Amino acid sequence: MTKTVGCFLVLAAWLLGTAPLGAQEQMRIAAIVNDDVISFADFEARVRLMIVNAQLEDTPDTRRRVAPQALRKLIDENLQLQEAKRIGASPTDADVAAGIANIEAMNNMPRGSLEAATKRDNIDFEQLRQQIRAEIAWARVVRRSPGSNFRITDEEIDITLNTIKENANRPQFLLAEIFLAVDNTVNEGEVLGLAERIAQQIRSGAPFPGLARQFSQNATAALGGDLGWMHQGQLAEEIETALRGMQVGQLSQPIRSLAGYHLVLLRDKRVGGAATLSPDSTIRLAQVHLPLGPKATPSEVKSQVDLVRLTADTAENCDDLARLAKELGSKLPGQLPEMKISALAPELRQAVLEVPVGRNTQPLKVAEGVAVFKVCERTEKSNIPTRDQIRTQIERERLDVVARRQLRDLRRSAFVDVRL
Numbered sequence: 001m002t003k004t005v006g007c008f009l010v011l012a013a014w015l016l017g018t019a020p021l022g023a024q025e026q027m028r029i030a031a032i033v034n035d036d037v038i039s040f041a042d043f044e045a046r047v048r049l050m051i052v053n054a055q056l057e058d059t060p061d062t063r064r065r066v067a068p069q070a071l072r073k074l075i076d077e078n079l080q081l082q083e084a085k086r087i088g089a090s091p092t093d094a095d096v097a098a099g100i101a102n103i104e105a106m107n108n109m110p111r112g113s114l115e116a117a118t119k120r121d122n123i124d125f126e127q128l129r130q131q132i133r134a135e136i137a138w139a140r141v142v143r144r145s146p147g148s149n150f151r152i153t154d155e156e157i158d159i160t161l162n163t164i165k166e167n168a169n170r171p172q173f174l175l176a177e178i179f180l181a182v183d184n185t186v187n188e189g190e191v192l193g194l195a196e197r198i199a200q201q202i203r204s205g206a207p208f209p210g211l212a213r214q215f216s217q218n219a220t221a222a223l224g225g226d227l228g229w230m231h232q233g234q235l236a237e238e239i240e241t242a243l244r245g246m247q248v249g250q251l252s253q254p255i256r257s258l259a260g261y262h263l264v265l266l267r268d269k270r271v272g273g274a275a276t277l278s279p280d281s282t283i284r285l286a287q288v289h290l291p292l293g294p295k296a297t298p299s300e301v302k303s304q305v306d307l308v309r310l311t312a313d314t315a316e317n318c319d320d321l322a323r324l325a326k327e328l329g330s331k332l333p334g335q336l337p338e339m340k341i342s343a344l345a346p347e348l349r350q351a352v353l354e355v356p357v358g359r360n361t362q363p364l365k366v367a368e369g370v371a372v373f374k375v376c377e378r379t380e381k382s383n384i385p386t387r388d389q390i391r392t393q394i395e396r397e398r399l400d401v402v403a404r405r406q407l408r409d410l411r412r413s414a415f416v417d418v419r420l
Helices: 002-016 040-053 060-086 093-106 114-120 125-144 154-166 185-203 208-215 219-223 237-244 298-314 318-328 346-353 387-413
Strands: 029-033 036-039 172-181 226-231 260-270 282-291 364-366 369-379 416-418
Touching (some): 029 040, 036 060, 060 387, 060 416, 114 125, 185 208, 219 226, 282 298
Antiparallel strands (some): 364 369
16 A cells, blocks of 8 residues: 555656656556566656657646556557567567668658657657567567458459449548547546547647557557548448538547547548549640739620630640730730649639640639630549559558457456556
């Protein structure tokens, strides 16, 4: 009993930030996981790592909110590393070094600079190394699991591809997600509480990607929770129901699915034929443009509109239109450089997508005038994923299920003694 009270006093002092903890307090046991010990120093360092990586303000209230998940993460990592050791899949120091180099490359950091950056942020670099070691170990454990011996057939890929094509003109959502698994009904309240706390942090200005990297429990965590563009019909019914009432930029309430709770950020949405085009799709246009004064009368507007339409209809091709525009006295260039369709103004983008190559748009009101555009070339790069991308997505989803099931089993069979 005395030891337990002492631990609570140490934790209270640390949460309040009243004074640095001494060596004896640092070595206090935060938790025992089978045969391994998590010290209070490990716990403190992990809380600091999570706060900095999630770009949260380091306050007593933030520490209190982060502390339960930091301890749970440490316990899970010990279980993962123990299992990797049991099956002979432990990462080497070289593996961890490669993981660190990969983080540096992804963040455009010079090779070897991550350690100095963590020290500037008052982060224990060994904690980061341990986190990376556990991630590598767990990926190997899951890959060697009997449940991962699945084969993705061409028929499965065909079904997914056909579904995507059929839904290409239906609503699509650019999403990011934080997923928190519910292993059993006993810890459901704890998981829901964590989801609500994370949602509160995001609504208070904390960056979604940082929180996703630290808290999300699926494969997209390393990507900041990025799910990319998802078609209506690809998502769980509970998530699609929530999305119907959401605006771009809005974060959902915690959404309960069979596996756990989801926090979904609607980053963007789109509908219609343009949804099948990649942002990298390009177009080249020619134009004839005539000015309109700010006080142009209706008859003056009609005269200019008729003139640009007649000129465009007379042109046989884009070079011809550019020549006629110049002869007409148009002040803007007749030939426009190749550009991404996504860079066009929304009204022009829709107009040029509705006409075939070599044909003209209807007269459009543009900057200080009226213009007709002829589509010279259009390179349409489809957003529809390749077969390899679909195979990777299916594999990732299945491995996520295997990983959650295996971690759940490790937790159930483990001896865990939390001392905080």
